[in-house]
Amino acid sequence: MSVIHQPNVRPAGAVRRWLQRQPISLLIALAILIPILAAVLFAPLLTGYSPLDQDLLARNQGPSAEHLLGTDHLGRDVFARLLDGGRTTLSVSITATILAFALGGGVGLFAITFGRISEAIVFGLLDLVRALPGTLMALLLIVALGSGVGPLILALGLSYSPLVAYVARAAYRREISREYVRAARTFGGGPVHVLWRHIVPNLVGALVTQAAIILPRCIVTESVLSFLGVGSSPDAPTWGRMISDASRTIQQAPHVLMMPLCALVVLTVCISVLGDHLRRWLDPVRDDVADAEPAMTATR
Numbered sequence: 001m002s003v004i005h006q007p008n009v010r011p012a013g014a015v016r017r018w019l020q021r022q023p024i025s026l027l028i029a030l031a032i033l034i035p036i037l038a039a040v041l042f043a044p045l046l047t048g049y050s051p052l053d054q055d056l057l058a059r060n061q062g063p064s065a066e067h068l069l070g071t072d073h074l075g076r077d078v079f080a081r082l083l084d085g086g087r088t089t090l091s092v093s094i095t096a097t098i099l100a101f102a103l104g105g106g107v108g109l110f111a112i113t114f115g116r117i118s119e120a121i122v123f124g125l126l127d128l129v130r131a132l133p134g135t136l137m138a139l140l141l142i143v144a145l146g147s148g149v150g151p152l153i154l155a156l157g158l159s160y161s162p163l164v165a166y167v168a169r170a171a172y173r174r175e176i177s178r179e180y181v182r183a184a185r186t187f188g189g190g191p192v193h194v195l196w197r198h199i200v201p202n203l204v205g206a207l208v209t210q211a212a213i214i215l216p217r218c219i220v221t222e223s224v225l226s227f228l229g230v231g232s233s234p235d236a237p238t239w240g241r242m243i244s245d246a247s248r249t250i251q252q253a254p255h256v257l258m259m260p261l262c263a264l265v266v267l268t269v270c271i272s273v274l275g276d277h278l279r280r281w282l283d284p285v286r287d288d289v290a291d292a293e294p295a296m297t298a299t300r
Contacts, residue, residue, distance in 0.1 A: 029273040043083035050085040060253035081237040093218035099157030101211045104164030171206040212275030215266040276277040
C-alpha cells in the first residue's frame with residue numbers, strides 16, 4: 001500500500017503569498033499600526049522617563065538624544081507621555097467599543113425577537129440617543145455620571161450602541177427570511193433558540209465590522225472629551241489632554257502639539273482602513289456583487 005506524502009507548507013511562504021494578494025493600502029496600514037500597538041504595549045521598556053516626572057529646567061525643549069520627542073511646558077518627556085497616553089486612549093476606546101458591541105447588539109436583537117411592541121419601545125429610545133451627536137451624548141452622560149475612566153467607558157459605549165443595534169436589526173431582518181430559519185421554526189424552534197443557534201452566528205461578521213468602524217470614533221471622541229477636561233483623571237496623559245496642554249505653548253514648542261495630533265490622525269486612519277478591508281472579508285456577498293457589476297456593464 002503506497003503512502004501519499006503531502007508537500008510541506010512553509011508558514012513563511014504562506015504568509016508571503018497572503019501578503020502578495022492584499023491591497024497596498026492594507027499593507028501600509030498594518031505596517032504602521034503594528035509598530036504603534038507594539039510601542040504602546042511595551043512603553044515602559046522603550047523610554048527611561050516617567051510620563052509624570054517634571055523637570056522645570058528642561059521646559060519646551062526640542063527633540064534630542066536625551067528626549068527623543070522633546071519636552072513639554074513642565075519638562076515632561078513627550079515620548080513617554082505619548083506612549084502612555086496611547087495606552088490609555090486605546091484601552092478606553094477598545095473597552096467602550098466592546099461595550100457598544102455587546103449592549104447594542106444584544107438589546108437590538110432581543111427587542112426585535114420578542115415582537116413589534118418591544119421593538120418599537122427599544123428602538124424609539126435608541127432614536128432619542130441617536131438624535132444627539134456621539135460627542136455631545138457622551139459629554140452629557142459624563143456630566144451625569146461623573147468623571148473617570150469608568151464613566152467615560154460607559155458614556156462612550158452607550159453613545160455608540162445605537163449604531164450597532166440598527167446594524168443588528170437590519171442583519172436580523174435579512175437572515176429571518178432565509179430558508180434555514182424557516183426550517184428551524186418548522187421543526188419547533190422557539191424565538192430565542194432560533195436567534196441564538198441559527199441567526200447570531202451569521203450576524204457576527206456584520207457586528208464585528210460595525211465595531212471596527214466604531215473604534216476610530218471612540219478614539220476621537222475620547223480625545224475630544226480629554227481635550228475638554230472631562231475625560232479621564234486630570235493626571236492621565238491622554239492624547240486629547242496633551243493637545244489641550246500644548247495648545248497654550250504652541251508658539252514656543254509646536255512639536256509638543258504636533259506629536260499627539262499626528263499620532264491620533266495616523267492611528268484612526270489606519271484603523272479605518274483595516275475596518276474597511278475587514279468589512280469586505282466578512283461580507284463576501286457585497287464583494288461578489290461589486291465584482292459582478294463591471295462584468296454586467298461590459299456585456300451591455
